[in-house]
Amino acid sequence: MTTRLDKQESALSDDCCSTATDNQNLDSTHQPPDNSAANDANQPLEKSLAVRPLETPRALKHRLPLADQLALQVDKHRQQISDLLSDTPNESQKLLVITGPCSLHDEKAALDYGRRLAALNEQLSDRLLIVMRAYVEKPRTTTGWKGLAYDPERNDKGDIQLGLTRSRALLLNLVEMGLPLAIEALNPMTMLYLDDLISWTAIGARTSESQIHREMISHLGMPVGIKNGTDGTVQNAINAMISASRSHHCLGMDIDGQIAMLDTPGNPDTHIVLRGGRGITNYDEVSIRATLEQLEKAAQDNQLHPKVIVDCSHDNSQKQHERQIPIAMDVVKLRQGINGHKQISGIAGVMLESFIEPGNQGMKGPENDGNLTYGLSITDACISWNQTETLLRELHELMG
Ligand SMILES: O=C[C@H](O)[C@H](O)COP(=O)(O)O
Numbered sequence: 353m354t355t356r357l358d359k360q361e362s363a364l365s366d367d368c369c370s371t372a373t374d375n376q377n378l379d380s381t382h383q384p385p386d387n388s389a390a391n392d393a394n395q396p397l398e399k400s401l402a403v404r405p406l407e408t409p410r411a412l413k414h415r416l417p418l419a420d421q422l423a424l425q426v427d428k429h430r431q432q433i434s435d436l437l438s439d440t441p442n443e444s445q446k447l448l449v450i451t452g453p454c455s456l457h458d459e460k461a462a463l464d465y466g467r468r469l470a471a472l473n474e475q476l477s478d479r480l481l482i483v484m485r486a487y488v489e490k491p492r493t494t495t496g497w498k499g500l501a502y503d504p505e506r507n508d509k510g511d512i513q514l515g516l517t518r519s520r521a522l523l524l525n526l527v528e529m530g531l532p533l534a535i536e537a538l539n540p541m542t543m544l545y546l547d548d549l550i551s552w553t554a555i556g557a558r559t560s561e562s563q564i565h566r567e568m569i570s571h572l573g574m575p576v577g578i579k580n581g582t583d584g585t586v587q588n589a590i591n592a593m594i595s596a597s598r599s600h601h602c603l604g605m606d607i608d609g610q611i612a613m614l615d616t617p618g619n620p621d622t623h624i625v626l627r628g629g630r631g632i633t634n635y636d637e638v639s640i641r642a643t644l645e646q647l648e649k650a651a652q653d654n655q656l657h658p659k660v661i662v663d664c665s666h667d668n669s670q671k672q673h674e675r676q677i678p679i680a681m682d683v684v685k686l687r688q689g690i691n692g693h694k695q696i697s698g699i700a701g702v703m704l705e706s707f708i709e710p711g712n713q714g715m716k717g718p719e720n721d722g723n724l725t726y727g728l729s730i731t732d733a734c735i736s737w738n739q740t741e742t743l744l745r746e747l748h749e750l751m752g
């Protein structure tokens with residue numbers, strides 16, 4: 353069977369080049385930047401080789417289209433997540449489980465993981481609503497690899513045209529496996545290239561306070577989880593939910609790459625993702641109940657879900673990937689009121705950083721001499737596939 357990734361190369365050589373003839377500037381896109389021109393203060397910005405035009409979102413979506421029946425599948429998955437968050441009877445008994453690599457860097461391994469997850473989902477979907485983490489943009493504390501969409505060849509040169517194409521092709525293949533997908537929406541422009549493929553979106557800890565991100569959420573058509581800040585406090589995330597629930601008039605871009613004024617409808621499907629912060633965890637009963645109390649108050653005057661998902665990684669695991677396992681178990685026991693706990697039905701789900709092999713690796717250096725280990729994260733450390741499968745089966749049991 354020809355997969356979308358097989359088609360991607362010819363798409364790149366055919367359609368991308370025909371786009372280039374439509375756009376005279378694009379030919380220079382793939383040339384190394386001429387620094388003398390870029391540094392010339394008299395050089396008009398738009399003519400500078402440091403500015404490389406990209407294909408428009410419409411053109412990429414046309415080149416790598418989402419079939420109608422898959423668009424319906426994405427709609428159905430978004431609705432299921434929304435129903436779970438709204439306590440709609442058919443979904444409210446389920447646990448949302450967002451699981452997958454910290455970042456996607458190798459298409460083959462990502463598809464391998466997706467296949468395993470899709471097969472496991474068939475066995476567990478009566479009690480778990482499984483969504484694959486399929487992150488192609490990474491926020492960095494300072495610098496570092498920013499994800500497949502920015503630097504697909506991982507050579508620090510950056511080729512966003514190729515990165516967006518490979519990201520869309522990969523996500524399409526994963527959607528074709530029947531999986532709902534989660535990404536972090538980091539740059540609002542990236543979202544225009546990928547939004548139709550996504551069932552759940554995260555706003556990261558580093559951007560939940562940004563007005564631009566709040567406006568973007570207000571315009572998005574899927575449920576959005578907002579992380580607490582890197583300092584561990586949740587008020588920023590609640591403010592983001594309130595802001596995003598409202599309509600905004602803001603600057604944005606349309607699908608043809610035209611800068612535009614947007615009148616956003618407001619997004620009623622937001623919730624919080626607790627990820628700890630500054631070395632402090634917030635997956636315990638007291639922290640979760642305190643967050644839910646704040647959310648219940650905010651929900652009196654605003655359209656938002658008084659629900660939390662616990663990110664078992666990041667500061668909650670103190671970046672020790674194996675800690676994710678007992679954390680997820682504890683959180684689901686709280687959700688179910690097991691072991692003498694009073695049930696906390698405001699816990700909607702858990703998030704896991706999980707890949708094929710346990711741990712992580714540097715991209716370069718003596719550790720791997722530039723030869724990456726297959727299925728091993730190049731950003732945050734992940735639990736292995738075997739650990740993930742065992743954990744998901746145990747969570748399924750707890751949800752019984
Ligand atoms: O989820 C991944 C990382 O925690 C996030 O991208 C920040 O990474 P950094 O602190 O290594 O830059």
Ligand SMILES: C=C(OP(=O)(O)O)C(=O)O
Nearest residue numbers: 491556557558579627666
């Ligand atoms: C960057 C991430 O998380 P956070 O925003 O919580 O650091 C992530 O989940 O990949």
